[in-house]
Amino acid sequence: MRRQLALLGFAVGSALRRTGRTLSLAAALALVTFAFASVLFFTEALRGEFRQGLAALPDLTVQRLVAGRPSLVEESDAAWIAEMPGVTAVRPRVWGYFFVPALAGNFTVVGVDFERDWEQLGGHLTVGPGRLPEPGRSEEAVMGEALARFLGLDLGNAITVPVGSTFQRLELVGVFRSDVALWSADVILANESDARVLLQIPEGAATDLGIWLSTPDEGVVVARKIADRLPGVRIVDRQLMSRTYDLTFDTRGGMMGMMLLPALVAFLVLAWDRLTGVGAGERREIGVLKAVGWRTGDLLLARLWENTILAVGGAGVGIVAAYIHVFWAGAPGLAEVLLGWSSLYPALRVTPAVDGAQLVALLCLVGAPFVAASLVPAWRAATRDPHSLLRGGS
Amino acid sequence: MKPSEPAVHALGLSKRYGAGHTAKTALQEVTVAIPAGEFWAITGPSGSGKTTLLGLLGGMIAPTQGEVRLAGQTITHLRDHHRALIRRNLVGMVFQEFALVSGMSLAENIFLPWVPEGGAGQNDRRRVAGLLDRFGMTPFAGTQVERLSAGERQRGAIIRALAADPPILLLDEPTASLDTANVGLLMTLLLQLRDEGKTLVATTHDLRLANDPRVNRVRRLVDGVLET
Numbered sequence: 323m324r325r326q327l328a329l330l331g332f333a334v335g336s337a338l339r340r341t342g343r344t345l346s347l348a349a350a351l352a353l354v355t356f357a358f359a360s361v362l363f364f365t366e367a368l369r370g371e372f373r374q375g376l377a378a379l380p381d382l383t384v385q386r387l388v389a390g391r392p393s394l395v396e397e398s399d400a401a402w403i404a405e406m407p408g409v410t411a412v413r414p415r416v417w418g419y420f421f422v423p424a425l426a427g428n429f430t431v432v433g434v435d436f437e438r439d440w441e442q443l444g445g446h447l448t449v450g451p452g453r454l455p456e457p458g459r460s461e462e463a464v465m466g467e468a469l470a471r472f473l474g475l476d477l478g479n480a481i482t483v484p485v486g487s488t489f490q491r492l493e494l495v496g497v498f499r500s501d502v503a504l505w506s507a508d509v510i511l512a513n514e515s516d517a518r519v520l521l522q523i524p525e526g527a528a529t530d531l532g533i534w535l536s537t538p539d540e541g542v543v544v545a546r547k548i549a550d551r552l553p554g555v556r557i558v559d560r561q562l563m564s565r566t567y568d569l570t571f572d573t574r575g576g577m578m579g580m581m582l583l584p585a586l587v588a589f590l591v592l593a594w595d596r597l598t599g600v601g602a603g604e605r606r607e608i609g610v611l612k613a614v615g616w617r618t619g620d621l622l623l624a625r626l627w628e629n630t631i632l633a634v635g636g637a638g639v640g641i642v643a644a645y646i647h648v649f650w651a652g653a654p655g656l657a658e659v660l661l662g663w664s665s666l667y668p669a670l671r672v673t674p675a676v677d678g679a680q681l682v683a684l685l686c687l688v689g690a691p692f693v694a695a696s697l698v699p700a701w702r703a704a705t706r707d708p709h710s711l712l713r714g715g716s
Numbered sequence: 717m718k719p720s721e722p723a724v725h726a727l728g729l730s731k732r733y734g735a736g737h738t739a740k741t742a743l744q745e746v747t748v749a750i751p752a753g754e755f756w757a758i759t760g761p762s763g764s765g766k767t768t769l770l771g772l773l774g775g776m777i778a779p780t781q782g783e784v785r786l787a788g789q790t791i792t793h794l795r796d797h798h799r800a801l802i803r804r805n806l807v808g809m810v811f812q813e814f815a816l817v818s819g820m821s822l823a824e825n826i827f828l829p830w831v832p833e834g835g836a837g838q839n840d841r842r843r844v845a846g847l848l849d850r851f852g853m854t855p856f857a858g859t860q861v862e863r864l865s866a867g868e869r870q871r872g873a874i875i876r877a878l879a880a881d882p883p884i885l886l887l888d889e890p891t892a893s894l895d896t897a898n899v900g901l902l903m904t905l906l907l908q909l910r911d912e913g914k915t916l917v918a919t920t921h922d923l924r925l926a927n928d929p930r931v932n933r934v935r936r937l938v939d940g941v942l943e944t
Contacts, residue, residue: 323834325833325834327834328830328832328834328835335820339819607817610815610816610817612800613815614804614828614829614876615803615829615832616829616831616832617797617832618797620800620831705796708776709768709771709777710777712811
């Protein structure tokens with residue numbers, strides 16, 4: 323232990339003596355780690371957001387497709403589905419995307435029967451400041467705080483949105499926060515009647531049917547029975563959706579990772595170049611150490627410590643910077659690529675979620691080759707006799 | 717070591733650099749036996765092989781042929797690990813350009829040999845403090861070596877070579893960068909060490925050292941061959 327501490331102390335001093343080399347390598351290492359860690363953090367955080375979001379979704383969602391396009395479902399189908407064994411509740415849902423050309427962005431409009439549905443939503447949403455729209459009273463809405471901020475609206479302000487050849491007014495009566503940040507990013511909750519006007523969904527129709535089951539294992543049987551009775555519908559299983567989201571973010575994160583691979587390779591080439599070019603001063607120092615009785619193993623251990631400090635320091639800075647970039651600054655430059663489908667999402671603040679195993683893997687991916695690469699030139703110099711090192715022989 | 721055993725013994729020592737037609741012989745069949753407690757000077761022109769001989773005697777280079785014994789112990793065929801221990805404990809080497817690590821203080825340089833052992837012990841620290849005092853270097857212990865004068869660096873390098881209290885001290889051109897006053901001071905210190913029982917071998921082409929009558933013996937090396 324004393325030996326390791328003494329060599330560690332020497333390694334720290336050695337890194338400080340070669341400030342230029344140390345800083346350039348640490349900066350390059352920090353940059354590469356920052357890029358990879360940002361993708362990792364953001365992907366993991368999004369996966370966490372969606373997992374939380376999925377927990378509040380129905381076990382099954384029935385959608386109708388016409389010529390491959392989503393169409394509306396009949397509300398009346400909810401009655402016989404609710405009678406099926408294993409089904410605990412069925413809700414016709416009115417929701418949709420509302421595009422506003424002036425903002426070049428989509429809102430997600432969700433129609434809510436605040437008396438009937440709030441108990442279910444209330445577990446995930448907190449309203450304040452303000453209040454919920456009064457049941458049955460039109461032209462009132464609550465918005466996610468990210469959206470209200472984006473639109474610059476305060477309580478009592480109203481927006482007027484075009485619907486066909488007319489306009490629909492919505493007054494902001496409350497702002498809601500959610501434990502799922504994505505839910506509050508672009509969502510407007512309005513009375514179901516207002517949502518029908520905005521989305522042009524007639525009475526008796528709905529966007530889809532949400533089905534809750536007594537146990538998710540019933541899903542396959544219930545889905546098959548519905549499909550038999552309603553040919554042409556698509557039934558989305560929550561578990562299937564979970565896997566789809568995972569796959570989507572894995573694919574996007576993986577693609578970003580692939581795009582960053584050249585940066586990693588460039589860094590390793592730089593590190594190799596800087597480390598293999600053991601300068602005259604460094605060679606002389608190794609010669610001095612050997613002359614005063616250091617063994618090859620001592621020299622390699624000191625170099626291992628020095629580069630481990632550099633790798634951990636550089637990677638640590640990169641990881642902290644990535645954490646700040648993703649969880650404090652909202653991942654500018656990255657959110658657009660990984661989310662990609664709404665101009666509102668860059669304002670999203672995701673909940674910090676860090677996977678320790680992935681971090682260790684990242685450190686191994688970036689740090690380990692760097693430390694290993696640094697040992698080769700040190701070993702080449704350390705195995706030579708001190709006399710030739712001191713006399714400057716190459 | 718038996719009392720009759722030389723402290724430094726080279727037997728048929730040769731060193732050749734390179735191979736084939738570019739090979740260069742630096743030292744040829746050198747045999748020399750230096751008794752313990754003596755101060756020898758090896759003289760000769762530049763390129764005669766003096767530094768190579770010193771490197772071989774100090775276990776810094778492996779010979780092409782021949783054998784080196786220090787205090788009765790053969791070091792020629794030792795592995796790197798054991799030769800490092802010889803360099804740390806049995807022989808202290810002072811290089812012509814001092815071989816101090818820039819960016820470190822004099823004290824840090826002096827304590828370098830103990831770093832792989834986990835740092836110097838109390839006795840070692842006491843001995844180093846004594847050496848610093850004796851060589852008048854205590855005020856400079858915390859000074860970065862590049863801020864020291866040539867004479868101060870020379871003394872610092874000798875302190876480091878003596879720090880582990882080795883019985884043998886090898887010095888490569890110890891007076892090369894010193895003025896006459898410093899040469900006198902250095903000679904006094906080296907002779908004191910000799911009188912305390914240390915064996916000293918110095919390579920030099922400085923007549924101020926080579927002609928000093930207090931040096932026990934002067935041998936001349938020309939073109940890698942030790943003149944009789």
